[in-house]
């Protein structure tokens with residue numbers, strides 16, 4: 001796999017950094033998640049696939065010293081805390097990069113390592129708001145809304161951070177040096193929205209929120225409810241696809257306003273909605289499947305894995321707990337990701353084996369355990 005042999009230490013975080021760690025693990029990296037101990041805190045990491053867990057108290061001196069020792073033999077460290085927390089623990093980049101100049105020190109935060117908000121708490125919606133992107137999301141006359149925590153936490157955070165790490169690893173093959181990856185979710189979300197900025201003068205976004213081509217203003221870029229309470233997604237932007245849409249709806253484009261007549265869009269949407277409401281989702285699929293009208297069913301998470309297209313590509317996988325989840329993407333032809341089929345790790349499940357791998361002796365491990373710096377959590381064998 002593409003990242004085989006890369007050793008990653010992921011300090012346990014909320015959502016963005018776990019995705020970053022999971023991406024690296026899916027593509028072959030050995031990812032150790034460093035969990036807090038005592039491990040009474042609920043484990044919120046539902047993206048633990050392919051990782052192992054070490055429970056280590058960084059607030060105790062021997063705990064921080066143990067992490068420094070691990071970092072000396074690691075390629076990547078991912079830390080998900082507010083600016084300054086690692087420095088307070090004596091684990092800042094200056095310390096760790098001095099001891100291991102090849103280390104890629106990734107810092108995944110909301111606001112970045114500098115600036116007025118660097119030490120402020122926040123979540124996806126706050127970062128999306130500060131990036132400017134949230135102002136563009138939402139229907140006409142409604143408040144802006146954040147699409148779950150996908151855009152800042154995951155797209156602008158976890159994925160961008162993973163990209164930064166992989167770029168730094170590639171650069172290190174030439175320079176032999178590590179560096180700090182300052183991944184701010186505000187900037188990540190803003191960066192992935194570059195299109196919004198560059199298309200300002202194309203007349204795509206200069207109307208109010210919810211009145212533009214791609215933000216639910218246009219009748220040919222919208223979702224519509226079907227007779228059975230499901231939905232169809234319509235994305236017929238180009239004239240040739242729009243023509244197929246109109247035909248599929250049983251309309252005659254010669255009798256309709258011009259596709260790009262903004263002022264007619266609201267009435268057109270009402271007309272399309274009335275037509276879509278007359279047939280079930282399955283009936284609309286039979287009409288539109290196989291023709292280029294850019295019309296697709298809105299599938300639920302229960303349906304996606306069974307859809308014929310997704311089944312043909314095995315786009316969704318099942319682990320040994322029968323849990324379904326998306327296959328890693330993109331699909332590399334020669335060195336594809338091989339996501340672990342095993343369940344996510346329990347907090348501290350692999351503490352001893354990881355420390356042994358990183359050169360700790362059994363006596364050192366016993367001492368750390370007796371001082372409650374580390375915790376073991378061996379699952380009971382299924383008898």
Ligand SMILES: C[C@H](CCC[C@H](C)C(=O)SCCNC(=O)CCNC(=O)[C@H](O)C(C)(C)COP(=O)(O)OP(=O)(O)OC[C@H]1O[C@@H](n2cnc3c(N)ncnc32)[C@H](O)[C@@H]1OP(=O)(O)O)[C@H]1CC[C@H]2[C@@H]3[C@H](O)C[C@@H]4C[C@H](O)CC[C@]4(C)[C@H]3C[C@H](O)[C@]12C
Nearest residue numbers: 014015035036044057058059081082109110121122123124
């Ligand atoms: C997981 C579900 C989805 C959440 C997604 C949400 C929408 C997000 O946007 S997540 C992105 C958050 N932002 C960032 O990650 C940016 C960078 N990080 C931060 O800004 C901050 O970390 C923070 C604001 C997120 C949190 O601040 P906090 O003050 O808590 O922490 P820091 O300042 O960073 O400092 C860390 C401190 O921890 C110490 N530490 C760290 N590791 C160790 C260690 N190994 N040993 C010892 N100590 C350690 C470190 O030293 C720092 O200490 P100090 O502060 O003293 O310096 C969640 C959605 C709903 C959640 C559930 C819900 O809330 C109900 C339950 C609530 C319960 O409390 C927990 C379980 C819940 C079920 C909860 C579970 C999940 O969180 C959710 C499902």
